[in-house]
Amino acid sequence: MERYKNQNRGKPLLTHNGTTRKEMPRSKKSITGFVFLGGQYSVKSWKGLLVSLCGLLYRNHKTEFHKALSLHGTKRIYFGEDPGQMRLPEQVGDSNFFVETHWGANSITKICYKLLSLFGYPASVLQIKD
Secondary structure, eight states, X not given: OGGGSOTTTTSOOBOTTSOBGGGSOGGGSXXXXXXXXXEEEEOSSHHHHHHHHHHHHHHHOGGGGGGGGGOBOSSSBSEESOGGGSSSEEEOTTSSOEEEOOOOHHHHHXXXXXXXXXXXXXXXXXXXXX
């Protein structure tokens, strides 16, 4: 039974990929808000970041937001006009578009940056606050 003792007592806990909790990527942490084009926005979750950013981009790019329909993963769509094709759809602003929100923090972060790139924004216009 000796080998089952907690050998990490007093040491930082390691994640599945060998980094300590303090070294974890930002997207693994909780989120409090974000800054986009100089405006500060409060959110309580990564899902909130995705939905809020989509709403802001829709407001700025109403006539071309349909381009977001071209973004998708290997098995699932990111955006659509039929919420029935998604697990957890959220409506984008007052549009007929929906965004899939059943993602982890890393995926949401990637989708946000892909969306920014699609509309011609550099990644630097989005700062995530944790």
